[in-house]
Amino acid sequence: MKASGRYEGYGMKSLRRDLIAGLIVGIVAIPLGMAFAIASGVKPQYGIYTTIVAGILISLLGGSKFQIGGPTGAFIPILLAVVLQYGYDKLLLAGVMAGVILVLMGLFKLGALIKFIPRPVTIGFTSGIAVVIFSGQIANFLGLTGLERHEHFWPNMREIARHLSSVNGYSVLTALISLAILLLLPKRFPKLPASLIALLVSGIVAAVFFDGRLATIGSTYGAIPSALPTFAIPYVSLDLMLEMLRPALLIALLGGFESLLSAVVADGMSGSRHNSNRELIGQGIANIVTPMFGGIPATGAIARTATNIRSGAASPLSGIIHGFVVLLTLVVFAPLASSIPLAAMAPILMVVAWNMSERKEFALVLKTRTGDSIVLAVTFALTVFTDLTTAVEAGLAIAVLLFVKRMSANLVVGKEDQDHPELLVYAIEGPLFFGTASRLGKMIMPEEPLRPKTLLLRMEKVPYIDSSGEYVISVILKTYKQSGVRVLVSGIRPQPESYLNKTGLARMIGRDHFFAQYEEAVRYALGKLDREDGAAG
Structure with a gap:
């Protein structure tokens, strides 16, 4: 807001209004x-x-x-x-x-x-x-x-x-x-x-x-x-x-x-x-x-x-x-x-x-019986019985922990069935940050000898990634690569792509292994597999 805009069109009528308002508020402010x-x-x-x-x-x-x-x-x-x-x-x-x-x-x-x-x-x-x-x-x-x-x-x-x-x-x-x-x-x-x-x-x-x-x-x-x-x-x-x-x-x-x-x-x-x-x-x-x-x-x-x-x-x-x-x-x-x-x-x-x-809002939040109710009750009690600094710090800490828990629960990793047994596809949905990264590793890391030749990660619904998420993806990448598995990524969004570029993980995956569309990535993977099978035969 520019300073001139604060007084735009100002005249004697505006001055009278300001004088009256200033007088009234001044009288209210004294006691x-x-x-x-x-x-x-x-x-x-x-x-x-x-x-x-x-x-x-x-x-x-x-x-x-x-x-x-x-x-x-x-x-x-x-x-x-x-x-x-x-x-x-x-x-x-x-x-x-x-x-x-x-x-x-x-x-x-x-x-x-x-x-x-x-x-x-x-x-x-x-x-x-x-x-x-x-x-x-x-x-x-x-x-x-x-x-x-x-x-x-x-x-x-x-x-x-x-x-x-x-x-x-x-x-x-x-x-x-x-x-x-x-x-x-x-x-x-x-x-x-x-x-x-x-x-x-x-x-x-x-x-x-x-x-x-x-x-x-x-x-x-x-x-x-x-x-x-x-x-x-x-x-x-x-x-x-x-x-x-x-x-x-x-x-x-x-x-x-x-x-x-x-x-x-x-x-x-x-x-x-x-x-x-x-x-x-x-x-x-x-x-x-x-x-x-x-x-x-x-x-x-x-x-x-x-x-x-x-x-x-x-x-x-x-x-x-x-x-x-x-x-x-x-x-x-x-x-x-x-x-x-x-x-x-x-x-x-x-x-x-x-x-x-804020008694009405207080009662409304308490009635929800959710994590917000806990944050409210703790902040209120600590404000009254200790001090405001402790209350705000504790309230924010609990709110952050509950937020991380909610976000972690919102991470969805689905294994998609494919006609080709050597193509393994996982669809990831939700932010990949410190609160969800470990779950991603548990869901995608192999627990038995690897059979697929290609792993495709669908990331159309991953809006955000931090260093913890990037680290888990790098561990997944190295584990599969050591077994000779090709890793592809489809539908990556701007923030995750920018972050993987900065850390060098995108280069490790290979720029030619990133695809804008899922269908394009599947065609590429199946084409590679068919050629490899043909060469083997």
Whole structure:
């Protein structure tokens, strides 16, 4: 997608649409930015900084016309784990490193590869993340005090159970007011920013009736500054980079996946087409710059992107405007944000978790009782009970093993009857790779003294071959050749032919022993056999 195409036919009408959409999305993004930051274990203003800086840069430099970037719920478990294990300063370094990785992925045109993550893996870790987010807000919803935050699910649940006696009724009432607005308002007035109104109403009720009786942003994290922090480059050393490489890789992969998924959703809603590699580069640059203003990792936000499109956005300018709306709000209203109760924010994240849980797809995949169900269940359980890195690695490993098993089962090698006893024909169907190669050898390798003089391999239905497949064919070729058997190949397709040419096996077989059509190969074989029989007679 060319840059000019993003603003093609742009005029005053388009500008008005972008102004309205940017204002609406900016208002929606403010409470989410603070809530995601708090849930990630950092101060709420860092979420605001991320919304501003990353939001502007992703819209300005990304490959999607309507993408809205910022902090998202998907990052919460990763960022919280990094903060608890390494600290906020190292999180900033991990964010910069993730940005560099994303830029490299875009430059090397790896955007399409992220789309190959199996669906059961994405459903599993997304649902697992939803559980982690939801459970992480129980303490704020109930107003529990004295809790120690842990990296994993079970220790946090035990912590909540131990402190249930400290339930704060004022917090619960405030949270219920916020939750009621979040659930009821979108049904009656879908265009109103429910999360912001829930914060305002429940916050006002708490300030008027429960002042000083429940935790607020100010009492827990201190006052929110009314300006962006000073530009500062995170401290970098080789040892620190090696230490933070694994978290950075995970942040980059998840950020790339989320941003491209959001871009695909935007394409479906708007009829536009995004540029995957440009999107990764834009996301990468945003994640390099944002930590230098104190922000946390960011990616494409599906809900805010959808809101942007539904609000009438005409170009990426709406996303840039949304960032400046948040900046203006920070400058003017920061002191008021400090009085927002944490209990009022908890339901916002709980609703976000519920909406991102993919519960219907989760149940559908489980009902199939197939290998996909195993991948889903393992990924989900490991996301909840260990960490996202382990979950994704295990889910992908199981998915690959199951894929290899399915492909191996799909290999069909059939022996075809011929009128001539000295012509042996095998028809091979399916890819020849490391998962199927050994089966091919067992099916074709002779187990008794060889009687045929010619072996014909039909390869019309072999779409792919790798080094393992090539090796097995070479062993078959040598075994038969040692017994004086002529080997012919018919109907070989472009990839297998190219691969056999590169390895030299095609030359060993003999170029004159390759035939485009099966019938042509049979005629050649029978002609050779007849001449040999005649000569022998």
